[in-house]
Amino acid sequence: MSATVVLVDDHAMFRSGVRAELGQRVDVIGEAGSVAEAIAVVTEKRPDVVLLDVHMPEGGGLAVLEALGPALPDTRFLALSVSDAAEDVIAIIRAGARGYVTKTISADELADAVARVADGDVVFSPRLAGFVLDAFQDSPVAPAVDPEIDQLTPREREVLRLLARGYAYKEIASQLFISIKTVETHASNVLRKLQLSNRHQLTRWAVDRRML
Amino acid sequence: MSATVVLVDDHAMFRSGVRAELGQRVDVIGEAGSVAEAIAVVTEKRPDVVLLDVHMPEGGGLAVLEALGPALPDTRFLALSVSDAAEDVIAIIRAGARGYVTKTISADELADAVARVADGDVVFSPRLAGFVLDAFQDSPVAPAVDPEIDQLTPREREVLRLLARGYAYKEIASQLFISIKTVETHASNVLRKLQLSNRHQLTRWAVDRRML
DNA sequence: CAGCGCATCAGGCACTCCCCCGAGGCGCGG
């Protein structure tokens, strides 16, 4: 039960090498040497994993991902590239790839990476994952700190967080090791300070601020 | 030249176990059993890596990260948790942790994870990384239309929409020109069909599906 | 020390939520 794979790379020699090395461990059911060919082959073959070169003519792996990604939710894309540049990694991941490895990888490691991606995991070459996390942390579109939230005490902020997530007073009390009555007090203070009248509005408030 | 580590976990027995298992492979230079203690110990010891429990009183690992993260750019935080919930993973990573592993991990794997984080890598338990990527991408890989929603009648869908937006039964009744009792019936049917137990979960359900 | 903010907890009360039961009307297809 090895995973089915389609190789996409504009260098035939490289595809041949990958096929030779990986043939024992995964089931290579198709190859493509261009963006257009990749779209056709992947659409037809429906592999578990597409091993996708990033740098190719006509838009490269990014073009393939944008054309196919949304249409094939059950197909995972693993980017395979000579580049270890942060912008390449981020662009590919943002487009929906489930991993990014560089071509310095060994055959064993690549076979393992393909298997893991087929299995639902996410795979990165060491250090590359850090690029994504950095971009992820910078990404909050609206940092936009409300003046109201500054009026909250640390404990109130904690209760707010749990309230917004839908926990009942009783559950919050258990998690924070305090009584229900204390939770009620904090909750009441939070609602008053944020000028809200009930916890449903509070949930929407938190959603708007991407706290969930 | 093993990495220096501070353990933060509110269970002394667990810390002891980690220390015993990891002692040979990393240099455990401090421990903390609470958020306040963690802030003090980490600030003093300046370890390479902080092994951080997510669920603790007083805000847990998140509180530690928010207090210390910005101040200690050279210290890496590796979250260690019993939870494999997406919200926990995303919150911790957004707060600046460089990895997240569950407590089901073996001692060898944990030692390896610590070493890799100390070395600048990012480490995740299998599958957890996917949560971060999903949150990172605007378009979730799994649009995954639920079969449950097809079971809802048109009227139930209408009530669901208003419920998720935080309207009270009374308000929904006014908007739809029906009695509160009818709203209750629809709401009850919706919760049953979606296998949810209250409207807070329903709000989160709707948020997850971009219905708001 | 006296005041103040914060966190903790209590009793009580009106209200909402959610479920249990039951019921009638309406339209559609066998």
Next chain:
DNA sequence: CCGCGCCTCGGGGGAGTGCCTGATGCGCTG
């Protein structure tokens, strides 16, 4: 016509919510 799904309501009740008053202790500051 009869069953069935859908929508419409009602009583009753247990659990949860939100607010009120009032209380204690703790640490910080003037």
